[in-house]
Amino acid sequence: MPWMIYGANGYTGEMIAREAAKRGMRPILAGRNEAAVTALANKLSLPSRVFSLSDEAAVLEGLNEVDLVLHCAGPFSETAEPMMMACLQTKTHYLDITGEISVFELAQSLSGKARKQKIVLCPGVGFDVIPTDCVAARLHELLPDATHLALGFDSRSGLSAGTAKTTVEAMKLGGRIREEGEIKAVGLGYSTREINFGNGTKFAVTIPWGDVSTAFHSTGIRNIEVYIPSSPKSVRMMRAANLARPILGMSLVQGILKKQAAKVEGPNEEQRAKMPAYVWGEATNAEGKKVVARVKTANGYSLTVMGSLAVASFILMEKNVAGGAYTPSKLMGSDLVERLDGCGKIQIFEQ
Incomplete structure (x- = not known):
């Protein structure tokens, strides 16, 4: 075919x-x-x-x-x-x-x-989004009455030019979560928590990852957030950037940033081999029961x-x-x- x-x-x-x-x-x-x-x-x-x-x-x-x-x-x-x-x-x-x-x-x-x-x-x-989607689906199989789902990953895969351009576009939109079945716009750096992705507990922050959409369609769970490791300083910068989002969304600014993003070179084969990813998920039902899942994957x-x-x-x-x-x-x-x-x-x- x-x-x-x-x-x-x-x-x-x-x-x-x-x-x-x-x-x-x-x-x-x-x-x-x-x-x-x-x-x-x-x-x-x-x-x-x-x-x-x-x-x-x-x-x-x-x-x-x-x-x-x-x-x-x-x-x-x-x-x-x-x-x-x-x-x-x-x-x-x-x-x-x-x-x-x-x-x-x-x-x-x-x-x-x-x-x-x-x-x-x-x-x-x-x-984006096989490992997190599989974790979400597995958690739903184990806790079918889950009402809340948190997903996340720790990946040092580096950026390609295409990924960098997508990141530039996302900056102007802010954050996203799913709340009671609906996708909700929130600020950058909306929520933080401590998470053990599989390689030690780390400070983490929400990002507008695709699972805000896909995990709902895979599981029907109505409240979804996605996290990555960060630092308190980075979160403060993200929250400060919310004030600049109207400027970041201007076509001229987007054009300049995307031009810079186009110069980014992705990791080579040797670098990728040394960059595994750690994926995590947590499902919670109305009674407070929690199930956690983790999986170590190849480089992104x-x-x-x-x-x-x-x-x-x-x-x-x-x-x-x-x-x-x-x-x-x-x-x-x-x-x-x-x-x-x-x-x-x-x-x-x-x-």
Whole structure:
């Protein structure tokens, strides 16, 4: 079945393309940068296509006779919608590696259309959000009446240019949590607590991670927060930055910051091998019962390569996957992260 990696010339897209070729897979490499896409395709002896997502007709033509697209060109807040809408028209399964809440909510809003077209929409098939989504699903299996869910991760994976650009975009939006079933806007540095992610107790702060959307659709738990390690000083700076958010949202300022972000270089293979991630979750029910889960995973970028190819392979091989919008755990089960190289088993602790 023909399938495509769009944004194959980006930092993560290229890693995925190289691993796919190494496995004997034959994806079509695509993107808008003709020189970069063609050079990579020639190097890997893979077919290529060049088109921009800003040209609707070109996107439809580019997806012609493509059964699945793995979308790797961010910021996804700008690129996901035109690709998803094209996939609905061409009946092409859609995967991406986003962690952006708006993209997950968009996919869910299109679930009915995807069912009718018999295609899968599953954003977030990388480190954003496979491990946290699997932890959320496992906790829900163990405590199905949970009313509150806290998730988090300690990852020193470094940043690619694409991730840095996405971070710049997120700064202007502030924080997000889910409260009584609804996504709620909050300030940066909204809440803090002490968390043992699996490598010692650390001070942590809430961030607007994708699980604010996906964990709700995976579990139905109505109150969700996501944390990462920080420092009191960093939290104070985050809270001070709330006053500057109107300025950070100005197109001129965004342009300057994104230009700087484009210069960021992601970690190399040797660095990634030394950067595992630790993922944590805590579910609580109305009676105060708590269940905690932890899992040590491969580096975030390495997990994204393995996770995205695992999900792509599953859809390409399974002929009877019902159409609709999915989260990774809904599509492949809460043990998906445990099946990826370099990832351990989810450990459970009842309190």
